[in-house]
Amino acid sequence: MALPPELVWQVVVDPARWPEWNPAVASVRLHGPVEVGTTGDYLPRGRFVGALHGRTAPPFAITVLRPQRELTIEQPEPAGRMRLTWRLTPADGGTNLTQELTFSGPSARPARTVVARLLEQDLRVCFARLARLAGLAPEPDALTAVIAGGSGALGRQLAADLVCRGQRVTILTRRRDPALPFDQVEWDGKSVGKWVAALANPGPTAIVNLAGQLVDCRPTESNVAELRSSRVDPTSALVAAAGKLAAPVDYWVQASTTAIWSDAGEIRCTETTPLPIGLPQMTGVAEPWERAFEGANTKRHTILRTSIVLDPHAPALRRLCQLTSAGLGGRVGRGDQWFSWIHIEDWLGIVRAALGLDPTVTLPDGILVAATDFPVRNRELMATLRRHLHRPPAPPTPAPVLKLGAIFLRTDAALGLTGRHATSAVLGKTGFQFRYSHLDEALRDLLPH
DSSP states (O other): OSSSSHHHHHHHHHHHEEEHOOEEEEEEEEEESSTTTTTEEEEEHHHHHHHEEEEEHHHHHHEEEEEETEEEEEEETEEEEEEEEEEEEEETTEEEEEEEEESSSSTTHHHHHHHHHTTTTTTTHHHHHHHHHOOOOOTTOOOOEETTTTTSSHHHHHHHHHHHHHHHOOOOOOOOOOSSSSSEEOOOOOOOOOOGGOOOOOSSSEEOOOOOOSSOOOOOHHHHHHHHHHHHHHHHHHHHHHHTTOOOOEEEEEEGGGGGSSSHHHHOOOOOOOOOOOOHHHHHHHHHHHHTTOOOOEEEEEEEEEEEEEETTTHHHHHHHHHHHHTTTSSTTSSSEEOOEEEEEHHHHHHHHHTTTTTOOOSSEEEEEEEOOOOEEHHHHHHHHHHTTOOOOOOOHHHHHHHHHHHHHHHHTTTHHHOOEEOOSHHHGTTOOOSSSSSSHHHHSSSSS
């Protein structure tokens, strides 16, 4: 957060303000002053969980209080204990804030399943609320990022990240969400309208186009057409709107996908790898998506071909963890298909660099692959997930079984049976450094342990 620790601490140190920045908490009542030993009660939001906790849970207690550094509360649970710590660390230009949620005792696993789903959900967005409560406001010359698709999983993460760093954010959305702490402007995602005013700002302006329907659907002709139009139509509308501006947009990050190479087999895909001939399914979605961006009125631009983004609350990793936890964590099909991926923190770092917010990294205009340098094969992916989720070896899932299951789950079996080895030949020359290069260290950071 672009704030000194003392300002962030004023909000963190007062548990009664917890509900103001985390909507999963309905209320907090302390039984005394904020000091070690003081007890209190918190009520989680939710009809069932809130009622059960309110009737049965004993008070929590403040167990650690280090001014402007750390606050810890401990909540007794049936046959266990929850420990919640907020830790502040001074950083260049601001403060790093972390939340650490720990469960102990025989009830640790079920308690985490229920409680963590509440207290860790959209945590970066919660921190954006906290930053504003602490007084963070953009400077007059701050960047304004106009994010299409900003209410999606990646869009919310990016919006919160930029707000915490003191930038302005405006989300273009078909329906306002009052729970999101960002400026929101309605649009239809197809035509130029009053929303164009969001592109006129006092400081530099960036467009980040993440609009597009999730690919986790049955690969019917109508669904594929919808996947295509949900990406091409918003891109065309943004390009048309930018064309009406008196001056070019300062930065433009245009989302795309490494799935543009479809099932690439053993081809090593980088920014200059040709697209497949015949335009198979996802190529037929992504190629016109990128083509719709041509001629955009912008000074700087990045076409970001993103691989699978690893984030525990995003659909991809959540589905993989669910299957592995259910005992279906064996290799899929032959298991040799490539899985290209990137940690959410590294994806955010690349986007910040593309928006000119990282003085140590200068990205060239054009296509950029957002993927770690170390893709893994499916069998390694599943083995690593089993190890981190403490699951025993599992039998493989034959391709026919996966295809049958995909029908019942209303998804596309190709998401598990195909893949590509995609890495960037550009990032290494720009000064960008991955925080999480290898799958093992990424999952160690993202998954409970």
